Amino acid sequence: MGLLSKKNVGGDEDLAxxxxxxxxxKALLIFTRNxxxxxxxxxxxxxxxxxxxxxxxxxxxxxxxxxTANVQxxxxxxxxxxxxxxxxxxxxxxxxxxxxxxxLGIRMYNAFTEVFSLGYDQAIIIGSDMYDLNTEDxxxxxxxxxxxxxxxxxxxxxxxxxxxxxxxxxALFSKKDWGKDSVLQATLEDLKDETLKTLEERNDVDYYSDxxxxxxxxxxxxxxxxxxx
Numbered sequence: 001m002g003l004l005s006k007k008n009v010g011g012d013e014d015l016a017x018x019x020x021x022x023x024x025x026k027a028l029l030i031f032t033r034n035x036x037x038x039x040x041x042x043x044x045x046x047x048x049x050x051x052x053x054x055x056x057x058x059x060x061x062x063x064x065x066x067x068t069a070n071v072q073x074x075x076x077x078x079x080x081x082x083x084x085x086x087x088x089x090x091x092x093x094x095x096x097x098x099x100x101x102x103x104l105g106i107r108m109y110n111a112f113t114e115v116f117s118l119g120y121d122q123a124i125i126i127g128s129d130m131y132d133l134n135t136e137d138x139x140x141x142x143x144x145x146x147x148x149x150x151x152x153x154x155x156x157x158x159x160x161x162x163x164x165x166x167x168x169x170x171a172l173f174s175k176k177d178w179g180k181d182s183v184l185q186a187t188l189e190d191l192k193d194e195t196l197k198t199l200e201e202r203n204d205v206d207y208y209s210d211x212x213x214x215x216x217x218x219x220x221x222x223x224x225x226x227x228x229x
Contacts, residue, residue: 025122026073026142027115030064030089031099031108032128033057034081041129047208048221055220060129060205061088069093071138074120077128078111105173112168124151124164131216132202133161144197152187153199159183161202 033040035058038050045053065088068075077094085091097114101107108125115123122145124138137153144151145164153162158181163172171190176183188196203210208225211217 022074022119024074025120027120027123028071028073028075029111029123029125030077030128032077032079034079043206052220052222056217060131063131064128065089067135070135104178105176109170109173116168122166126162130161130204148195148197150191150194151197154184154201156201156203157181161204
């Protein structure tokens, strides 16, 4: 499967716009789901409703854009559906791509393969909905790749919020139950013979319990929820 989506290429002019010259040896890949009502943060929405879930997701997108803008790397945003020119991701800061593949593992592997084919020596992938993440965390992850072949950030739910490497490794993205709490352990098993840096465990935002005590999210919650703020 080609890594340039037909949705992203409409002829020679679009192909020329998509052509990319690396300005760094490091690539940060940001996987994002297009913000559509009823299609984002669905587990959170069971408690706060679709509209609040969408507002929270857009807030998380903006947070991710803010913490990644100054990371010392080239930056790529991979959209789940269609590419938007005018959104949280500045066109001068982020190269915009479309995810390719039938499941999350294939899409991530294709993204890594694409950026390494462009000449990058290090690549790190994150999602776009981690509030418990900052610029220093990402710079430290790249630093870890100087002395390790892989870096991983474990999530409290049994997945991971960050994965970095120096070359594509298809095994990391195969035979995984994506969205389940077995993903981290299965990935660590794949990496047991590799040089790996493990970062601090962090919590992502999937459920109301993840945000109910965090003041930053209170303005997005419906009035019927009882909060301490």
